[in-house]
Amino acid sequence: MIRRPPRSTQGVSSAASDVYKRQIIIYMNPIVRFAPSPTGQLHIGGVRTALFNYAFAKKHNGAFLIRIEDTDKERSKDEYTVQILDSLKWLGLEFKGEPIKQSTRTERYNEVINYLLETGNAYRCFTSSDELQELREKSESYLYPGIWRDRPNEEIESKLKDGVPFTIRLRIPESGKVDFEDLVYDKISTDISELDDFIIARSDGSPTYNLTVVVDDHDMDISHVIRGEDHISNTPKQLMIYKAMDWDSPAFGHLPMILGSDGKRLSKRHGAKGTQAYKELGYFSDSLINYLALLGWNPGNEDEIFNLQYLIENFSFDRVNKKSAVFDTVKLDWVSSQNIMNKSTNELLDLIKDFDSNWLNEDFSDEYLRKVIVLIRERLKTLSDVKTNSDYFFNDPKEYDEKSLQKCWHDSTSQIIEEFYLELEKISTWNSTSIDELIASFVQNQGIGFGKLMQPLRVALTGALIGPSIPDMIEVLELETCKRRFQNILDFKLK
Numbered sequence: 001m002i003r004r005p006p007r008s009t010q011g012v013s014s015a016a017s018d019v020y021k022r023q024i025i026i027y028m029n030p031i032v033r034f035a036p037s038p039t040g041q042l043h044i045g046g047v048r049t050a051l052f053n054y055a056f057a058k059k060h061n062g063a064f065l066i067r068i069e070d071t072d073k074e075r076s077k078d079e080y081t082v083q084i085l086d087s088l089k090w091l092g093l094e095f096k097g098e099p100i101k102q103s104t105r106t107e108r109y110n111e112v113i114n115y116l117l118e119t120g121n122a123y124r125c126f127t128s129s130d131e132l133q134e135l136r137e138k139s140e141s142y143l144y145p146g147i148w149r150d151r152p153n154e155e156i157e158s159k160l161k162d163g164v165p166f167t168i169r170l171r172i173p174e175s176g177k178v179d180f181e182d183l184v185y186d187k188i189s190t191d192i193s194e195l196d197d198f199i200i201a202r203s204d205g206s207p208t209y210n211l212t213v214v215v216d217d218h219d220m221d222i223s224h225v226i227r228g229e230d231h232i233s234n235t236p237k238q239l240m241i242y243k244a245m246d247w248d249s250p251a252f253g254h255l256p257m258i259l260g261s262d263g264k265r266l267s268k269r270h271g272a273k274g275t276q277a278y279k280e281l282g283y284f285s286d287s288l289i290n291y292l293a294l295l296g297w298n299p300g301n302e303d304e305i306f307n308l309q310y311l312i313e314n315f316s317f318d319r320v321n322k323k324s325a326v327f328d329t330v331k332l333d334w335v336s337s338q339n340i341m342n343k344s345t346n347e348l349l350d351l352i353k354d355f356d357s358n359w360l361n362e363d364f365s366d367e368y369l370r371k372v373i374v375l376i377r378e379r380l381k382t383l384s385d386v387k388t389n390s391d392y393f394f395n396d397p398k399e400y401d402e403k404s405l406q407k408c409w410h411d412s413t414s415q416i417i418e419e420f421y422l423e424l425e426k427i428s429t430w431n432s433t434s435i436d437e438l439i440a441s442f443v444q445n446q447g448i449g450f451g452k453l454m455q456p457l458r459v460a461l462t463g464a465l466i467g468p469s470i471p472d473m474i475e476v477l478e479l480e481t482c483k484r485r486f487q488n489i490l491d492f493k494l495k
């Protein structure tokens with residue numbers, strides 16, 4: 001009798017071994033995994049897959065494991081593994097144990113492949129790829145017609161003796177259906193006639209994706225495989241490997257794809273970036289998580305702003321959408337700006353200082369910085385907007401926007417500014433309310449429209465027609481700075 005190789009925990013995190021024994025109730029103590037390939041930064045789709053795995057595991061007191069699918073030697077890089085793990089940490093998606101690396105598990109895959117060969121559940125196929133190509137063209141079918149499925153042993157032996165390269169294929173049932181209950185898409189049924197004896201080991205001996213995933217998920221004791229919908233067609237194949245090995249199979253849940261605005265699979269072309277890049281642009285991890293949760297899951301109410309804890313508490317597969325979602329940077333920025341608004345001024349101050357230590361080129365007190373934050377926060381989409389939106393609180397304008405000047409500077413403007421300054425100097429209680437009152441009475445006394453004063457003030461103080469309300473800005477900048485900036489623009493206009 002051929003002995004089935006036992007579960008091998010070699011290279012597999014301890015979470016799987018004894019602590020989390022699967023329970024009869026399907027959602028209790030699940031063991032899930034996120035299985036990125038380290039061929040680039042952690043991308044948006046990957047974050048969402050990781051996030052839903054994590055939320056599901058946490059909600060039901062389970063374990064969230066990581067597996068690095070690094071079998072593609074040419075494209076996989078250690079630095080990407082480091083980046084991916086760093087990104088997960090930044091996002092707060094803590095995983096249990098050490099990440100499992102497929103590159104360390106070759107022996108185990110070979111053991112399973114040999115077992116499948118020995119039990120007749122797999123066989124060697126000596127058809128070359130050129131021959132296959134020819135067959136496909138002739139028959140107009142991509143399915144392998146089982147050429148080596150039932151060849152006599154002597155023929156196989158002779159090919160082996162001649163050193164003819166071969167692949168190893170799974171011997172799938174001749175007919176029937178492969179059914180599974182998807183956690184998101186409900187019942188999925190595949191007729192076996194749509195499948196063929198697929199390759200589980202390539203001619204260089206390396207195992208294919210479907211084989212490694214099944215062996216790993218089994219050895220890691222994964223209870224729920226939650227991954228992108230692009231893998232849905234792999235699931236029947238994987239189920240057939242479980243069957244051939246006589247292993248229990250996990251539950252499967254596939255997540256709808258994330259698309260670009262043109263309906264094509266999301267890529268850099270659509271403005272989607274790697275996680276690291278979002279961090280560098282000054283998005284909070286909370287914002288990314290919040291937005292990605294909304295891409296594929298709905299909270300069941302109008303409240304679109306929530307954090308990871310909320311997602312964990314409320315996550316369920318019946319709220320995962322079946323339809324693919326379109327990635328929308330405008331919505332991401334909206335979520336991000338909402339999260340900025342929800343932070344306290346002190347929190348924001350710390351976050352900005354952490355994000356950009358070059359924000360300040362002089363020593364300004366925290367009190368001053370807090371005042372600036374209060375005035376600019378509603379204009380911020382991300383922390384990287386702080387610099388452009390606050391420069392005029394720290395530096396006098398070096399130049400004036402020509403268009404703005406043309407629009408608002410008339411013959412009488414210099415005199416208006418001078419006279420306004422003389423009034424400003426006289427204010428006894430320095431706050432935005434009294435500055436506001438002064439502006440109102442000034443334009444009335446001068447018999448001019450508000451714009452005649454406000455727009456030149458804006459250009460004088462900021463260099464362009466930008467910035468928060470003028471009284472607020474004047475209050476924070478204080479008299480000395482206003483005086484200097486008024487003088488600067490008058491000098492500039494005299495030149």
Ligand code: GLU
Pocket residue numbers: 035036037069213226227228231
């Ligand atoms: N490494 C695969 C991917 O990045 C994940 C496969 C799986 O979750 O089964 O798409």
